[in-house]
Amino acid sequence: MRTHWRRLSVVGVGLIGGSIARAARARRLCDTVVGVGRSRASLEPALAAGAIDVATDDLADGVRDADLVVLCAPVGALPGLVRAAWPHLGPETLFTDTGSVKRGVVAAAHGCSARPGVTFVGSHPMAGSERSGFGASDPELFAGRLALVTETAATDPGAVAEVAAFWESLGSHVRTVSVDAHDRGVAVISHLVHLAAYGLVAAAAGDALSLAARGFVDTTRIAASAEALWTDIFRENRPALLEAIDGYRRILDCWEGWIRAGRWEALEAALGRAREIREKLA
Structure with missing residues (x-):
């Protein structure tokens, strides 16, 4: 089971995505952090802070060659992002999200054509703030907090374990639940x-x-x-x-x-x- 990631791609580098990037960097969990955003300008604060190594506004380029992709966008955008990113994911890519609603994003992933080694596991860190944006991010945001990892009858248990291990490496304690629960x-x-x-x-x-x-x-x-x-x-x-x-x-x-x-x-x-x-x- 992987505990270190060669290339982490964070799609949406705001409060949650920025905190993931900063925590992964502080804990030395990956070699390279890629930030994907709506514009290069929106990613400049994360680049300047050293939270990400690469910034791009091209989703396909951002997720290509990543072995871990984390979607940190608004929940309504997640199903479309899953479908858009899916064809560009490399073999053995672990794919997850941070949205607080799982039904739509999990259904979107299950609706994508099967690809060898590519697995989506929905997850949700129970941590946040009334503030937003990269400026509100905190590398200790997830420490001591609960992270929920969802599974279905079709979910690969090994992928669930890897996503759980990722959140644990950020300091969270993890509980696995069904999408409906x-x-x-x-x-x-x-x-x-x-x-x-x-x-x-x-x-x-x-x-x-x-x-x-x-x-x-x-x-x-x-x-x-x-x-x-x-x-x-x-x-x-x-x-x-x-x-x-x-x-x-x-x-x-x-x-x-x-x-x-x-x-x-x-x-x-x-x-x-x-x-x-x-x-x-x-």
Whole structure:
């Protein structure tokens, strides 16, 4: 199993891609790092920082001869990037992504013609920031964080192990899950949370915001994330997100009913159960 990479190609050198490039460089995991972006100009900060050795705005050139390719683009763009890159991948290329929705990108990879030694394994580091761009990247972003690696009945176990080992080499601890379990799980613990943070800010807009203190600011920190990025995620994971919204709404409706009826003991017990669950989180 490979633990060192001759040529790592990172497609999209922003917060996540830049952090991968910088972490791989700091940990000496590869000989050469190639950065692929929409324009050469967008890659100049990464070149200047020494995070990448080669910069290109040509996807085919960027992935050619790489033995590890990591897609770090918005989730809506990932299926098209998989199909565009696939014919240019060399033999024995390991291909993965970092998107927070797996259904579309995995389906796109499975729809590509089989190529000897070329394997796609979907992955998702559970790390990030409300900030974006290479300037927000951090070589320690993945250290101590969870990385999810997805598998299907058609996924090569050896490739899954190599992708898992890659994330572990960046400092992450890894869990392997199915595509469906991934998308339904992150809908609840990530996508719904971001949607709710935006909603809390929208609900408080106006004079109330002048009263906002640490609790409101901490709770809504992620509402400072790029709205285009999160609209894209909500769209790509719509079925699972709608299911999560429905579950959350049922809880709020129940609690609202108790508040209207003055059932304070029931509400306190429910809040207590939620607190106990929260206290068990690391």
